[in-house]
Amino acid sequence: MTDREVLDTPLFETAITRLFGIRHPILCGGLMWLADGRYVAAAVNAGGMGFITARTFADFDAFRAELRLCAELTGGKPFGVNLFISGRAEENAVLDRYVDILLDEGVRLIETAGNTPEAYLPRLKQAGCTVIHKVSAVRHGLRAEKAGVHALAIVGQECGGHPGLHFVGTMVQGALAARAFRVPYALGGGIGCGQQLVAALGLGADAIVMGSRMTVATEIWAHADYKRKVLETSEADSRLVMASFRNTYRCLDNAAARTVAELEAAGERDFALYMPHVRGSNAREAYATGDWERGILSMGQSAAFADEIKPVAAIFAEILRDAAAARDRMDAMRPAPGATSRTAAAGAR
Ligand SMILES: Cc1cc2nc3c(=O)[nH]c(=O)nc-3n(C[C@H](O)[C@H](O)[C@H](O)COP(=O)(O)O)c2cc1C
Structure with a gap:
């Protein structure tokens, strides 16, 4: 199958593919300075979802222009915006203006992260937005769920950016979230290949959220x-x-x-x-x-899966091919009815 055929073929239907109206349960989380209209449009056109990172833009006009560019590149398909909610109130003064603009431009999918989104939910929900809130601890997810978010994303300590204070691994977060959350959730942190997509869905997640793996995408403007x-x-x-x-x-x-x-x-x-x-x-x-020795550059362990600079669509296609193989592998492990454990084990390889 060509990459396009792979991308056009749904592999999994989940609560998040339905909620976001997307073909694949793959979310590209906000990337400070990097997640712009071109990158997010590429994620949307490949059948996933991306979030233009509002705080990246020098001024409100630049933010609006980026939303328009993304709408043009997706041909009007929905796309998302990431709103990072700071722990310092003075840094959140700009958020209302971002919300004015994104609503005005027709954006209705929001990824919030950082502090609790409670203060922003009434307005966003009244305007018909779907909100996914990203957390690094189950208890923060439960608070956001109570406040009324539609979905959650939870990341483990392997993630690029903010892994939280307790460094709980993605494997543990994913399984605990399945027991705790009632709303659908995406799992992230160290995820960068299709086998992990299947593992995440097996744990109970409805999608994966990636950051580090995507930083080498052709559409990322970085040097x-x-x-x-x-x-x-x-x-x-x-x-x-x-x-x-x-x-x-x-x-x-x-x-x-x-x-x-x-x-x-x-x-x-x-x-x-x-x-x-x-x-x-x-x-x-x-x-x-390109002077990568400068600055604190968010990067997680899944950078290990990045082995070639290629378009978002090609990265997604690789992940989906590997996910299909992993799913087939699991299917092949199903013992034939009536098989003894010894014959089933022989058949699994
Ligand atoms: C370079 C980079 C910048 C990021 N910037 C943001 C951001 O501005 N807002 C946010 O909510 N998450 C941000 N993240 C986190 C990602 O959205 C995502 O949750 C995380 O990368 C998932 O873990 P992974 O890096 O193991 O894939 C960033 C991650 C990276 C790698």
Whole structure:
């Protein structure tokens, strides 16, 4: 089958494919500085869902222009916006304006992350939005569920970006979420291949959410030197920083991250000393110039699955082919009726 045929053939129908009206249970989570209209449109056109990351844009007009570009590239198909809710109230002053604009432009799919979305839900829901809230702990998911989100995403400690404070692995999060959540949920953190998609659905998830694996997509605007670095990155090449400020990041193990880790190891509490290394604009410059030693660049263990710079559609097709093979493998393990355990074991290989 060609990539297009693979993408056109639904493999799994889940509560999230139905909720978002998508062909495949694959979500591309918000990516600060990187998830723009072109990337998100590619995820949508490949049959998944992506979220334009609102805080990425220098001003509101640029945000609006990006939404329009995405609508044009998807031919009017729905796409999402990521709203990161900060723990610092003053940083959330801009969110209402983002909401004005996205509603005005017809966006109705929202990924919230960070702090609780409670304050934003009444307005979003009244406008007919579907909201998926991303958490790194089951108890935060339960709070958002009570507040009325339509779906949840839960990530394990393997994830790029914010893995939370307790470093619970994706395998554990996925199974606990199945027991705890009543709304559909996506599972993320270290997921970058089709076998893991099947495993996530087996655990009880209704979709996967990916970030790190996608950073080498052709449609990601970042410099080729950055993408080449990600291609070289193994599952052991990320680092946890800023845990001492209760704001942990899993990021690329680069010069900036090592400097921050040294400050933390020395017990330094003065945030001003961290600022030159952690400020967000450093990351934007790193993506623009390819100087990946600069900035705290969110990156998780699933970067190990990135082995080629290729379009989002080709990455999805690879994941779906592997998922189909994994599903077939599971099917082949089903013992024939009446088989003894010994004959069933012989037939499984
Ligand atoms: C480079 C990068 C930037 C990210 N920026 C954001 C962001 O701005 N908002 C957000 O909600 N999640 C962000 N994330 C997290 C992803 O949306 C997703 O939850 C996570 O990457 C899933 O784990 P994975 O990296 O193992 O695939 C980012 C992740 C990466 C790798």
